[in-house]
Amino acid sequence: MTLAPYSDDYFMRQALQEAEKGMHADEVPVGAVIVAKNQIIARSHNLTELLNDVTAHAEMQAITAAAENLGGKYLINCTLYVTLEPCVMCAGALNWSQISKIVFGARDERRGAGRYENIYHPKTEVIGGILKEECRQLIQDFFRKKR
Amino acid sequence: MTLAPYSDDYFMRQALQEAEKGMHADEVPVGAVIVAKNQIIARSHNLTELLNDVTAHAEMQAITAAAENLGGKYLINCTLYVTLEPCVMCAGALNWSQISKIVFGARDERRGAGRYENIYHPKTEVIGGILKEECRQLIQDFFRKKR
Numbered sequence: 001m002t003l004a005p006y007s008d009d010y011f012m013r014q015a016l017q018e019a020e021k022g023m024h025a026d027e028v029p030v031g032a033v034i035v036a037k038n039q040i041i042a043r044s045h046n047l048t049e050l051l052n053d054v055t056a057h058a059e060m061q062a063i064t065a066a067a068e069n070l071g072g073k074y075l076i077n078c079t080l081y082v083t084l085e086p087c088v089m090c091a092g093a094l095n096w097s098q099i100s101k102i103v104f105g106a107r108d109e110r111r112g113a114g115r116y117e118n119i120y121h122p123k124t125e126v127i128g129g130i131l132k133e134e135c136r137q138l139i140q141d142f143f144r145k146k147r
Numbered sequence: 148m149t150l151a152p153y154s155d156d157y158f159m160r161q162a163l164q165e166a167e168k169g170m171h172a173d174e175v176p177v178g179a180v181i182v183a184k185n186q187i188i189a190r191s192h193n194l195t196e197l198l199n200d201v202t203a204h205a206e207m208q209a210i211t212a213a214a215e216n217l218g219g220k221y222l223i224n225c226t227l228y229v230t231l232e233p234c235v236m237c238a239g240a241l242n243w244s245q246i247s248k249i250v251f252g253a254r255d256e257r258r259g260a261g262r263y264e265n266i267y268h269p270k271t272e273v274i275g276g277i278l279k280e281e282c283r284q285l286i287q288d289f290f291r292k293k294r
Binding site for chain 1: 195199200201202207210211214215218219220221234235236237238239240242243244263266
């Protein structure tokens with residue numbers, strides 16, 4: 001399958017690759033990339049087990065790495081691709097970052113920030129559902145194996 | 148002035164000392180300590196400027212440090228003392244940590260997590276207003292000097 005570079009599907013596939021790395025490392029498989037000017041400037045997956053740290057979600061790692069890469073703490077004109085809908089912590093961090101766009105894959109009914117109104121920055125565009133079946137399947141498979 | 152050790156005022160003074168360190172480092176002066184069995188296991192202040200990272204709030208640093216100290220990522224039976232009401236990001240992180248108690252100083256009308264219902268873990272007790280005048284004054288002085 002060929003994917004148009006710079007499409008939401010293309011970058012979500014990159015986030016899915018990150019999520020798969022998480023899967024192999026026995027982490028809840030959530031992956032993220034941050035894109036600026038069509039270039040990936042940060043890639044990460046969930047590291048809560050490895051780092052023994054509840055704050056080590058994929059999005060948090062990506063925000064920190066992207067800011068480091070850009071040399072500034074605000075992510076204006078950047079887009080985050082993440083395989084699972086951000087939780088409240090990550091949505092709050094994304095709000096502080098003033099990121100321009102958030103694209104997530106599967107919705108997280110239980111812990112997703114979508115349960116709250118006005119949690120994202122008013123200037124941030126949020127889109128859900130890109131490659132949602134594959135994103136959801138990965139997490140489902142992970143928890144099925146755990147049981 | 149003598150302060151009873153192990154009182155909320157005592158530990159909030161420790162958090163205030165951290166906030167003052169932030170003030171001297173030209174960071175928004177918010178400080179935090181985490182206490183387990185009446186011992187301080189983590190102390191931190193806001194480091195967003197130094198680390199160039201919007202996620203580097205005092206609470207986030209303290210959660211990471213306390214988990215490292217305890218050797219486990221959950222902060223059950225711990226209390227966080229923080230000079231300013233946690234924001235949405237920090238409230239979300241504290242929820243994941245399952246911390247038992249949160250004591251904050253000044254309320255944050257604009258960015259505080261108190262704007263949202265059910266944002267903290269259902270088992271977390273949250274108390275506000277301890278040494279609130281001193282906590283608020285420190286932040287007010289900081290922003291006054293900035294203008």
